[in-house]
Amino acid sequence: MKVSIYRYNPDTDREPTMKEYEVDTQGKDLMVLDILALVKEQDESLSYRRSCREGVCGSDGMNINGKNGLACITPLSEVAPGVKEGKKPLVLRPLPGLPVIRDLVVDMGVFYEQYEKVQPYLQNQSPAPAIERLQSPEERAKLDGLYECILCACCSTSCPSFWWNPEKFLGPAALLQSYRFLADSRDDATEERLSRLDDPFSLFRCRGIMNCVSVCPKGLNPTRAIGHIRSMLLERGV
Amino acid sequence: MVTSVTSLGRNGLYDWLIQRVSAVVMGVYVIGLLGYLLAHPDLDYGTWAAFMGSLPMQIANTLLLFSVAAHTWVGLWTVTTDYLTRLALGGAATGVRLVAQALIGLLLLVYILWGLLMIWGGA
Numbered sequence: 001m002k003v004s005i006y007r008y009n010p011d012t013d014r015e016p017t018m019k020e021y022e023v024d025t026q027g028k029d030l031m032v033l034d035i036l037a038l039v040k041e042q043d044e045s046l047s048y049r050r051s052c053r054e055g056v057c058g059s060d061g062m063n064i065n066g067k068n069g070l071a072c073i074t075p076l077s078e079v080a081p082g083v084k085e086g087k088k089p090l091v092l093r094p095l096p097g098l099p100v101i102r103d104l105v106v107d108m109g110v111f112y113e114q115y116e117k118v119q120p121y122l123q124n125q126s127p128a129p130a131i132e133r134l135q136s137p138e139e140r141a142k143l144d145g146l147y148e149c150i151l152c153a154c155c156s157t158s159c160p161s162f163w164w165n166p167e168k169f170l171g172p173a174a175l176l177q178s179y180r181f182l183a184d185s186r187d188d189a190t191e192e193r194l195s196r197l198d199d200p201f202s203l204f205r206c207r208g209i210m211n212c213v214s215v216c217p218k219g220l221n222p223t224r225a226i227g228h229i230r231s232m233l234l235e236r237g238v
Numbered sequence: 239m240v241t242s243v244t245s246l247g248r249n250g251l252y253d254w255l256i257q258r259v260s261a262v263v264m265g266v267y268v269i270g271l272l273g274y275l276l277a278h279p280d281l282d283y284g285t286w287a288a289f290m291g292s293l294p295m296q297i298a299n300t301l302l303l304f305s306v307a308a309h310t311w312v313g314l315w316t317v318t319t320d321y322l323t324r325l326a327l328g329g330a331a332t333g334v335r336l337v338a339q340a341l342i343g344l345l346l347l348v349y350i351l352w353g354l355l356m357i358w359g360g361a
Contacts, residue, residue: 164320201240204250
């Protein structure tokens, strides 16, 4: 099968190019990450990030035939019809909207800065109990669909609002994490958290197009979380 | 937190709410007007002028005028801050954005004043 990969080395290349490779999958439904390993055997200069190879670490987020996803848990059969059969090429590009360091490796700096802004840790001013802060099963259930995020950046880099204003709009990943702590019964910094979100950019630049939901490899729903935060802001402000 | 002095309410929630409320006003107005037109297939100028000159319609038209202006400002402000940025235009972005926003704002102001004159001027 044909594989077309975005290649760019800022030290030597004037501009990025797409390089074609021929890979023999022996008809198997390999994961995209396996294809990258086969290409790497042919061309050692290819750079990409990977670590756990099972969709937990979030290192190998990339744009696969136009849709962001994790290479390690995306089988060829799910990329697009005809890719596994070799009728269509597999096209791999770095996550859109972030500066390219080299080939498929992007600079995630601005993504992490937005994550840092939502203060993604538990804040509670009341004295700590002897053992732990307890939650009822119902309170704990509110965190389902929020805590599972692995920060792969597939969602934020598929969001046009994040492309246009990556320094001002927090992006779906950071907002999902923001709601994860707003929804936590053990966190009492709700007011401070909300007061940092009601400007026209941080949260409200979300136009609800749901690209984030369609690409999330963990099946999470940042748009719904953003909607919940908006409701909290509405309740607080009206 | 991001500060933006040119957004309508200097606050995301306010702008978001204004956009939704103005959309409802425009939606109700258009549906109401369509209903009126369907109910009056043989409409002539005299009936139309009398209808538009009645106090309830003057109030409805004023509401519509302000809703269109506010909705347009929030929407186009978003467009200018999405596309007329340093990422797209480089160093000239702030100047271009400021001029674009000023032109849109002044144009909407003219529309409001002109519209008010049409609705309440008795012409």
